Amino acid sequence: MTLKELAIGKSATVAIVGGSGSLRQHFLDMGLIPGVEVTVMKLAPLGDPMELMIHGYELTLRLADAEKIEIDAESVHEYVNKGPAPEPLIDGLPLKNHTDHPGLGEDGRYHSKADENPLPEGTLLTFALAGNQNCGKTTLFNQLTGANRHVGNFPGVTVDRISGAIKGYPGTEVTDLPGIYSLSPYTNEEVVSRQFILNEKPTGIINIVDATNIERNLYLTMQLMELDVPMVLALNMMDEVRGNGGHIRVNDLEEALGIPVVPISASKNEGVAELVTHAVHIAKYRERPGRTDFCDKEDHGGAVHRCLHGIMHLIEDKASEAGIPIRFAASKLVEGDSLIKKALKLAPDEAGMVETIIKRMEKERGLDRQAAIADMRFAFIKKLCDKAVVKPAESKEHERSQKIDRLLTGKYTAIPIFVLIMGLVFYLTFNVVGAWLQDGLQFLIDALAGAVSAHFEKWNVNSTVQSLVIDAIFGGVGSVVSFVPIIVTLFFFLSMLEDSGYMARVAFVMDKLLRKLGLSGRSIVPMLIGFGCTVPGVMAARTLPSERDRKMTILLTPFMSCSAKLPIYGFFASLFFEDKAWIVMVSLYVLGILVGIVTAYLFKKTIFKGEPVPFVMELPNYRIPGAKNVLHLLWDKARDFLQRAFTIIFVATIVVWLLQTFDFTLTVVDSPESSILASISGLIAPLFIPLGLSDYRFSTALITGFLAKESVVSTLTVLFGSEASVQAAMTGVSAFALLVFCLLYTPCVAAVASVKRELGKKYALFMVMFQCVVAWICAALVNLLGSMIF
Amino acid sequence: MNLPTVIVLAAVVLPAGLAVFYLIKNRKKGKSCCDGCGGDCMGCNINNK
Numbered sequence: 001m002t003l004k005e006l007a008i009g010k011s012a013t014v015a016i017v018g019g020s021g022s023l024r025q026h027f028l029d030m031g032l033i034p035g036v037e038v039t040v041m042k043l044a045p046l047g048d049p050m051e052l053m054i055h056g057y058e059l060t061l062r063l064a065d066a067e068k069i070e071i072d073a074e075s076v077h078e079y080v081n082k083g084p085a086p087e088p089l090i091d092g093l094p095l096k097n098h099t100d101h102p103g104l105g106e107d108g109r110y111h112s113k114a115d116e117n118p119l120p121e122g123t124l125l126t127f128a129l130a131g132n133q134n135c136g137k138t139t140l141f142n143q144l145t146g147a148n149r150h151v152g153n154f155p156g157v158t159v160d161r162i163s164g165a166i167k168g169y170p171g172t173e174v175t176d177l178p179g180i181y182s183l184s185p186y187t188n189e190e191v192v193s194r195q196f197i198l199n200e201k202p203t204g205i206i207n208i209v210d211a212t213n214i215e216r217n218l219y220l221t222m223q224l225m226e227l228d229v230p231m232v233l234a235l236n237m238m239d240e241v242r243g244n245g246g247h248i249r250v251n252d253l254e255e256a257l258g259i260p261v262v263p264i265s266a267s268k269n270e271g272v273a274e275l276v277t278h279a280v281h282i283a284k285y286r287e288r289p290g291r292t293d294f295c296d297k298e299d300h301g302g303a304v305h306r307c308l309h310g311i312m313h314l315i316e317d318k319a320s321e322a323g324i325p326i327r328f329a330a331s332k333l334v335e336g337d338s339l340i341k342k343a344l345k346l347a348p349d350e351a352g353m354v355e356t357i358i359k360r361m362e363k364e365r366g367l368d369r370q371a372a373i374a375d376m377r378f379a380f381i382k383k384l385c386d387k388a389v390v391k392p393a394e395s396k397e398h399e400r401s402q403k404i405d406r407l408l409t410g411k412y413t414a415i416p417i418f419v420l421i422m423g424l425v426f427y428l429t430f431n432v433v434g435a436w437l438q439d440g441l442q443f444l445i446d447a448l449a450g451a452v453s454a455h456f457e458k459w460n461v462n463s464t465v466q467s468l469v470i471d472a473i474f475g476g477v478g479s480v481v482s483f484v485p486i487i488v489t490l491f492f493f494l495s496m497l498e499d500s501g502y503m504a505r506v507a508f509v510m511d512k513l514l515r516k517l518g519l520s521g522r523s524i525v526p527m528l529i530g531f532g533c534t535v536p537g538v539m540a541a542r543t544l545p546s547e548r549d550r551k552m553t554i555l556l557t558p559f560m561s562c563s564a565k566l567p568i569y570g571f572f573a574s575l576f577f578e579d580k581a582w583i584v585m586v587s588l589y590v591l592g593i594l595v596g597i598v599t600a601y602l603f604k605k606t607i608f609k610g611e612p613v614p615f616v617m618e619l620p621n622y623r624i625p626g627a628k629n630v631l632h633l634l635w636d637k638a639r640d641f642l643q644r645a646f647t648i649i650f651v652a653t654i655v656v657w658l659l660q661t662f663d664f665t666l667t668v669v670d671s672p673e674s675s676i677l678a679s680i681s682g683l684i685a686p687l688f689i690p691l692g693l694s695d696y697r698f699s700t701a702l703i704t705g706f707l708a709k710e711s712v713v714s715t716l717t718v719l720f721g722s723e724a725s726v727q728a729a730m731t732g733v734s735a736f737a738l739l740v741f742c743l744l745y746t747p748c749v750a751a752v753a754s755v756k757r758e759l760g761k762k763y764a765l766f767m768v769m770f771q772c773v774v775a776w777i778c779a780a781l782v783n784l785l786g787s788m789i790f
Numbered sequence: 791m792n793l794p795t796v797i798v799l800a801a802v803v804l805p806a807g808l809a810v811f812y813l814i815k816n817r818k819k820g821k822s823c824c825d826g827c828g829g830d831c832m833g834c835n836i837n838n839k
Contacts, residue, residue, distance in 0.1 A: 459794035468802060647809045654806050 001073040003038065003052075003066040011039040013075035017371060018068035022184065025335065026616055028374035029182035031055045031216050032069060034367060035375070039079045042405075045414040046512035049521070049615050053079075055215045056391065058619045060508050062515075065616070118285050119203065125172045125283040128197050130224060131208035132217050133179030134620045136236045140208050140266040141176040144276065166276055172283075174206065181216075183223040183328075184337065191339075197227055198324065204283030205231040206275070211241045211248060211263070212397075214389055218381045219374075221257070225289045226328040230282040231259050234275050238263040246392030253388050258290020267626065292327040294380040300365050304376045307334060307361035311354055318344045334358055335370050397621040401501070404622050408502065414509045421502075425493040426589065429486060430570075431582045437485030438570070445482055449474035464668055468657060471721060476653035476714030480645050483567040483710070484638055490563055491532055491637045492630065499625030503528065504617065511615050517597060518604030520544060521615050523553040527596070530560035531589075532637075534751035537562075538758055552600065552608050554758055555767055558747040559596035561589050564709035568742045571713045575727055576735040584736070588743050595744060595774060644708055652707050653714045656700070660719055677719075691741060691776070692734030692783040702741065708748050733786030737779040744775035 006012055014036050017027050031054050032038070039053040049062040119125070129144075131137045145164030163175040177193040184190060197205065207224050209217040214235075225231060235248060253261045260278040264271035281287070295305035311330040319329040322343045332340040333354060346354065358369050365372045385391075407413050428434070449470055456466045497503055503525055511521025522544055530537030537557040544550040561569075569588055573581035659677035661668055669675045681696040681703070688699050697719040704711040720726045730738070746752065746768040756764035791799075 456794075456798070460792060461798050462791060462795040465795050465799050465802075469798060473802065646805075647812055651806055651809050651813065654802070 001071055001076075003040075003061075003069040003071055004050075004063045006038075006040045006066075006071060006076065008040050008042055009079050010076055011037055011079045012071040012073075012077070013037055014069060015072045016070040018070065019065070023065075024068075025184045025370055026181075027065075027069070028370050029184055029219065030059060030616060031219070031378065032059075033374045033378055034371055036378070037075075038071070042409070043411075044508055044512060045409065045411045046509070048512045048515075049508065051409075051508070051619060055213075057213045057216060060511075060521075060615055060617045060619060062511070062615050119283075122171065123203075123284075125169075125204065125280060126200070126202040127166075127172065127174040127204045127206050127279060127283065128193075128202040128229075129174055129176050129206045129208065130193060130197070130220070131179060131236075132181055132210060132213075132220060134618065135179065135208055135210035135213075135217060136266045137179055137208050138176060140206075140234065140236065140264070140272070141174065143266055143269050143272050144174055166280075169276065169280060172280065175202070180220065182220055183227075183332075184335065197224075197229065202229065203286070204279055205229050206234060206279050207231055208234045208236050208266070211235045211238050212244075212246075212392070212395060214248070215378075215381050215385055218384070219377055222294055222377050222380065223328070223331075225257065225259065226292050226325060226331060228288050228292055228325040228327065230285075230287050231289055232275065232279045232282055233257065233259055233261045234266075234271075235261060235263045236266050239265040239268060239270065240395060240397065241392055244392030244395040245390075247390040249388040253384065256384050256388070292325070295376050296379065299376070299379060303361045303364035304372050307357050307372075310357045314350060314353060314357075315344060315346065318346060318350070321345075331373055334361075335373050395621070397623070401621040405505065409505050409509055414505075418506060418509060421497070423586070425490070425497075426586060427582060429490045429493065430566075430585050434486035434489035437489070438482055441485055442478075442482040445474065445478040449478065464661065467661070468654070472653050472657035472718050473650070475717040476657070477645055477650050479571070479713050479717050480567055480649050480710040481642065483570060484641055486566050486570065487563045487641055488634050488638050490566075492634055494528070494532055495630050495633045496625050499623065499629060501620045501622045504619050507615075507617065508619060515615075517600040518608060519552060519556075519600060520546075520549050522617060523549060523556075526553050526557050527560050530557040530562060532563050534558050534560075534562045534747045535754045538751065538754045541758070548608055551759060551763070552603055554755055555603070555763070555770075556596045556600055558751060558755075558767065558771060559592050559599065559744065561592045561743055562709065562747070562751075564748065565742055567710045567713045568705075569739060571716070572735045572739055575723055576732045584739070588739055591740065591778075592743050595778065599774070645710070648708050649711055649714055652704050652711045653718060656704060656711075656715045657718050660700075687776075690780045690783065691737045692731065692787070693738055693741075695729050697729070698738060702745070705742065706746060706749060708750075709742070712742060731790075733783060733790055736786060737783040740782050741775045741779035744771060744778055746771050746775075 001012075003012075003014075014032060014034050017024060017032055017034060019027060036054060041051040041053050041058060043050050044060075047063075049060045050066060052059045052061055129137055129141055141164070144166050146167045163173050166172040166174055175196065177196060180190045180193050182190065183194050196202070205224055205227070207221050209221060221233060233253070235250065235253075238248070241248060248263065250261050250263055260282065262271055262275040262278055264275055266272065295308055296302070297305050299305070308327075308330050311333055312326050315329060315333065316326055319326045322329070322345070324340065324343060329340055329344060333344070341351075361372060362368055365375075367375060408417055452474070453466070453470050456469070506528070507521040507524050509521075510524045514521055514523055523541075526537045526541040526544075528537075534557055537560065538554050541550050541553040541557065544553060569585055570581075573584045577584045656677065659680070660675045662676060663669050663674055664676055664679070677700055678696050681700040684703075685694065685696040685699045688694065688702075693699070697716065700719060701712045701715040704715045716726060720729065747755075752764050752768060755767055
């Protein structure tokens with residue numbers, strides 16, 4: 001019987017984990033090991049993927065992958081929420097009575113002094129901040145460094161490492177690594193994190209662990225400890241554990257692991273100071289973990305233990321030459337890690353001996369190599385948790401999430417609610433909150449421009465210079481700045497959705513639909529971020545584990561209308577469509593999505609043949625978004641937008657004004673038709689005639705839009721001088737054709753640069769050409785059909 | 791050209807020059823940043839890796 005056949009609400013024991021390669025390793029790393037109990041919680045509204053409960057947390061898995069996991073048919077039973085495990089007694093007293101823990105001033109009490117060898121004064125102490133996805137790592141990083149990085153309630157918000165000094169410790173540098181589940185090279189993030197620790201050799205590791213999900217989190221801890229680098233463990237979300245009646249005996253954890261363990265609450269900044277003291281101490285005194293060996297001599301005759309230690313002796317010299325910690329090298333070799341195998345450069349006879357040892361272990365243990373290692377780690381964790389952890393009753397957060405999920409991921413409610421939520425976000429942004437704030441700001445800018453203009457008249461300022469300030473700067477930059485409220489409002493809603501944990505559900509709900517297009521459910525997140533800005537959207541695609549999915553997602557993200565295009569839509573919608581403005585806006589967004597879908601289908605059938613990788617993802621509990629985090633994000637977005645307005649858009653506006661005010665003899669022209677700009681743009685203007693945009697000023701504006709999309713509006717304002725002139729130069733149909741072209745044509749230079757970084761020059765060039773062609777065809781069709789209908 | 795014109799022109803040219811300098815400086819560092827953040831955003835971090 002396979003896991004796919006297990007009904008909702010039923011539990012069973014995993015018998016065999018099928019599949020192959022890195023995917024199978026990922027299953028095992030996530031805790032899907034033979035012997036573990038797994039429960040099917042629900043199916044996504046479209047019937048696929050399924051949500052499982054394992055080790056007390058929720059995991060998503062496609063039915064096609066669930067089919068690869070065999071369960072013991074006799075073990076199938078109704079799921080019962082057993083509540084917390086019975087509290088173990090120590091010396092006849094419950095665990096809660098043993099709460100003493102080394103605090104400040106007690107450094108060293110639980111520190112390994114075996115090879116203490118302090119670094120010279122003034123040495124830079126570098127730390128790697130490592131942990132599972134969505135365990136509060138970036139929150140802790142912000143607390144440690146005082147940085148304002150964006151934190152999200154979606155696995156994989158940190159897509160690359162970033163560093164900063166710990167507050168109050170100038171001689172330190174902590175690097176926030178992407179969230180990972182294991183040190184197996186399954187995703188790019190895992191490779192980045194592993195390479196950082198192995199190659200850049202930080203003086204210490206701060207391993208952050210989600211205490212509410214300690215079993216799965218400790219799996220990474222054990223692998224990090226195998227790297228034999230000084231390490232401190234931060235038990236995050238301890239407030240949540242205690243609040244739900246749970247308890248963790250920190251002293252026992254420290255003794256068992258041989259590293260300092262500090263309970264913290266990163267979001268409340270509790271215990272962080274103590275954590276820093278311990279981290280600095282272990283790094284300075286080079287106190288490596290007290291143990292790196294977790295195999296049990298007694299377990300199944302010590303099969304895994306003997307195998308690992310045998311291999312360790314065998315490869316000792318090679319591991320030392322390659323600079324890879326020996327225990328880590330041995331366990332990865334057993335798991336079949338090809339990168340480590342290559343780095344060790346084993347001679348054929350050595351590789352043969354290793355293989356023989358592993359085969360022997362597989363026979364004795366009754367499990368294959370990967371499963372045996374995963375089982376060894378989880379067995380150690382289980383013993384440790386039985387002794388030191390009182391699991392809380394079902395947490396309030398989890399209970400609340402379950403209730404919310406009944407509605408938000410319900411079979412009949414999920415998709416209508418998603419459409420409703422996104423519709424509401426756009427309606428509120430473009431028609432209510434954002435629009436109201438924008439009108440206010442535009443009023444202030446106009447009033448200021450009027451006042452400045454009056455003073456210029458009074459002071460008898462040269463009319464050309466007046467035009468430069470009033471038409472170019474106030475008209476151009478001012479019109480772009482007035483869109484700050486819209487952008488901030490849109491980001492406010494998007495960050496609320498992400499922080500709350502809803503985005504992860506969207507990925508879960510949409511997976512089956514996206515899979516039909518050859519994408520994974522996880523692709524929805526980069527694409528949704530793309531509605532804000534294409535650049536972070538492209539980078540967020542790094543969380544996708546497969547190269548194929550990543551490439552496809554990156555090439556499709558620019559079809560999602562980014563917020564920089566909003567000023568263009570807003571400008572034309574208010575001029576030509578008035579009370580139907582929001583319908584035009586929504587139709588543009590929908591069109592972008594539809595073109596993206598068609599393109600995806602086209603790619604799936606041509607350059608990206610094949611199937612998307614499995615959808616194995618954790619569903620985090622819903623959380624109330626932190627006001628500080630949201631405000632930081634809004635401030636960042638507003639600041640970034642204003643920076644663009646006063647740098648690139650400011651300069652572009654002046655250049656456009658200069659080109660349209662002067663001719664080739666640098667004489668002020670009487671009419672723009674004889675300007676330098678008219679001559680240049682006139683060359684490409686014929687291309688836009690089928691779009692109903694014969695005026696050279698439109699092609700000019702579209703060219704400047706390549707620098708920054710907002711420039712389209714500022715250029716048009718400068719070139720036409722007034723809104724009435726724009727209205728006179730085009731019809732409603734050609735205005736919509738222009739909007740469609742703006743929606744679909746090449747993304748801005750920054751986005752193209754980020755695609756070039758991710759995929760190379762060839763793909764970036766392909767994307768620019770492809771999108772320009774698609775945009776031209778769609779806009780020409782709109783103009784043709786529109787002219788026939790209206 | 792009268793004095794107010796010169797002052798207004800200077801008030802435009804100077805910040806424009808600074809903006810150009812800022813853009814060139816960031817470009818020289820190899821930054822293709824989306825936001826002209828000066829190098830501390832995630833995009834810059836990746837690009838400068």
